[in-house]
Amino acid sequence: MKHINSIVENGMKKSGNIGCGECQSSCQSACKTSCTVGNQSCRNRDEKINTPKKPLL
Amino acid sequence: MTHSFSFKYHERVYYFVWDKESGSLHNVDYVAFLVVKNRFGEQMSDQEKADFAQLDKTLVDEINAELDVLVADGVLDSPCNITLKHKSVGEIKALCLNICYDCNLRCRYCFADEGTYHTSNREYMSLEVGCKAVDFLIEHSGKRQHLEIDFFGGEPLMNLDVVKGIVEYARGREKDSGKIFSFTMTTNCILLSDDTINWLNKEMSNVVLSIDGRECVHNEVRKTPNGKGCWDIIIRNAQKFRKVRGDGQYYVRGTFTAKNLDFSEDILALNDAGFDQISIEPVVTDIPDLAIKQEHLPKVLAEYEKLAEEYIDRRKTGKWFNFFHFMIDLEGGPCVIKRLTGCGSGCEYLAVSPKGEIFPCHQFAEVDGYKMGNVFDGDIDMDISHKFAENIVTNKPDCQNCIAKYYCSGGCVANNLNFAGNMQTPYSISCEMMRKRFELSLAIASIEGAEQE
Secondary structure, eight states: OOSEEEEESOHHHHHOSOOOSOSOOBOTTOOSSSBOGGGOOOTTOSSOSOOOOOOOO | OEEEEEEEETTEEEEEEEETTTTEEEEEOHHHHHHHHHHTTOOOOHHHHHHHHTSOHHHHHHHHHHHHHHHHTTSSSOOOOOOOOSOOOSOOOEEEEEOBSOOSOOOTTOTTTTTTTTOSSOOBOOHHHHHHHHHHHHHTOTTOOEEEEEEESSOGGGGHHHHHHHHHHHHHHHHHHTOEEEEEEEEOSTTOOHHHHHHHHHHOSEEEEEOOSSHHHHHHHOBOTTSOBOHHHHHHHHHHHHHHHTTSOEEEEEEEOGGGSOTHHHHHHHHHTTOOEEEEEEOOOOOTTTOOOGGGHHHHHHHHHHHHHHHHHHHTTTTOOEEGGGOOOTTTOOOHHHHHHTTOBTTTEEEEOTTOEEESSGGGTTOTTOOOEETTTOOBOHHHHHHHHTOOGGGOGGGTTOTTHHHHTTOOHHHHHHHHSSTTSOOHHHHHHHHHHHHHHHHHHHHHHHHHO
16 A cells, blocks of 8 residues: 555454453552553563554655 | 544654554555545544645545555444443452551642541551451452452551561462462552562562652652651662662652643653653642643643653663553553453452452542442442443443543543543543543554664
């Protein structure tokens, strides 16, 4: 594509739908040690906080 | 729903399109940015409208053809296919132990009424209560293997012997229960002696060190009971902990208020002081001179943008650091269920008071109508648990079109209740800040990824 460069496609599907219940608990008020949901990684993944590596337009 | 946004980094403007339902991020050129906005009915500035009107029709058609492919592939303008309507209840994963209702600081913005949680006695948890809480967690954890206990206050180091006893007891129960415990603590650093630092470093999987940033900012709101500032003690102790901690998990965690809307300076000051894991949060309060109000938002949002630029720069140098809200995992974040259910308060995450009473989370400790039981009885008020189980992002009308829907989960239940009057309506000022931080985290991840390529 000439005008569009997809950085991440279907991130929601890649996160899976398993709900194994083993990920770190989170705190929406962020007053605790735990994360908000946004910056968590799945406990079952080896590489945490993934940054896609693609050149930008 | 698509969301188009731009980010300026050192005179270069990057354009992005986010598709929230599929979790897809596209980097586009300016003409595609205009075509996307026009095609999907996004609000356009007068300049953007004028620029779009001048585009050649052949070029617009070409871009629309590219967009057609993305729509067909389900990575643009994708529909919501999620039908989950409530959390599961009955299996607990984490407990917050309010290890004492006492504190050696009197921070003005403290949600816990300077540690007392609006009670008349500054109570301390006994070892008996703490151990019973461990038993309660094990018994109610079902098939979960990884369990979490967070030591919270007041100031938990004021009851350190009990904390140590609870950790020892829980470790002793790991083998017979088949569970694995992770312990965390939030401390104001006042009582961080060398021995305590070494013990925390050994036993805690994560430690939060509360510091608000610059000395003048910190001392303005985080005072000792006799009204003095405490920054010099805190920073010295926190730096000692940082040195011992090495690569272990920790955060310095602060709060910004209306008095320091230039809070990026506090984040950078903490980085300059040697910390590389930093979280500074907007205060949630109704105290007039501290509260972040609607009129403060333009300055706050601009401050996040300023921070983002400096953040990318510093991470290329010897001053690399993580800012909590700019961390995002675009390809391996939590599973969909976690994204929908958020913190799990009232269901998988509960708080225990010094007396052993159970509440949906630390923010609800001692709040009338939210006592769920007692660790000695072992029963939980399932009516309250079911009420919290309904609290998932798909049930929150205001969240359905939000770009951060699956990264925020609809905000803090307690904040929603306090400021909007119900659990389902998010606190609008927090939402504005969340959306800005989310956009910036997407841009930062993309730019850093491109520079690594």
